[in-house]
Amino acid sequence: MRIFFVTLISLLTFVNVFAGANDKPMFSDDEHMPFDQRGPKKGYYGAADIGFVVDPGIVESNLAINIVNGYRFDEHFAIGIGSGLRSYIEVVVATVPIFIEPKYDFINNxxxxxxxxxxxxxxxxxxxxxxxxxxxxxxxxxxYTMNQQVTFTFGLGYEYQNLNGAGFDGISLMIGIGL
Structure with missing residues (x-):
């Protein structure tokens, strides 16, 4: 069972590193582009986030890291598969979530x-x-979209994990970069 999970995590990491490789320049001169042509476009997307999950009942916060790879259907809707790492300081627990993540951008700006x-x-x-x-x-x-290929994100959310009947939850604060 352990070999299966280590292999799965390794495969997701490999896909994340190599799936986004392309021959387009990362930074282009799109300051002169019309506003409606900026922002994410259809196709592959990858994102990496780091942040904290804070349980209001516990003073200490917990480290959270996510990597998501997916497909953007248009400038608004995308869906990806992700994996991450959570380190819970108070109870000395580390977890690896594997998840599907639909995402909706309200405006293309x-x-x-x-x-x-x-x-x-x-x-x-x-x-x-x-x-x-x-x-x-x-x-x-x-x-915040710098150009058609680089986006910085800030997110606020809620997170819940149930491990063998024990629930871990809290408010999540994440910052990230998307390609």
Missing amino acids: TISPFVAMGIGYSFEIIDGFDGAGFFFSPEVGAS
Whole structure:
């Protein structure tokens, strides 16, 4: 069972590193482009986020990292598959969530509000992937588009993980970059 999960995590990491490779320049001179041509376009997208999950009842915060790869259907709707890492300081637990994340950008502009929802399964990794359970993470935020290929995001959300009957939840604060 442990080999399966390590292989799955390795495969998701490999896809994330190599799927976004293309021959387009990362930064282009699109300051002169019409406003409606800026922003994300149809096709592959990748995103990496880092932040914290804060439980209001516990003073300490917990590290959260996500990597999502997916397909953008148009300038508004995208769906991806993601994996992440959560480190819970108070209870010495580390988890790897694997999830599907639909995302909707309300407007196609330099600054665009969005909603996203990660839903999937989470695996506890300190004790050899023995704990597992439901993962749920709705988020609202805004993205700042530098050009058609680079976007910075800020998100505020809620996160819940259930590992063998024990629930971990809190408010999530994430910053990230999308390509």
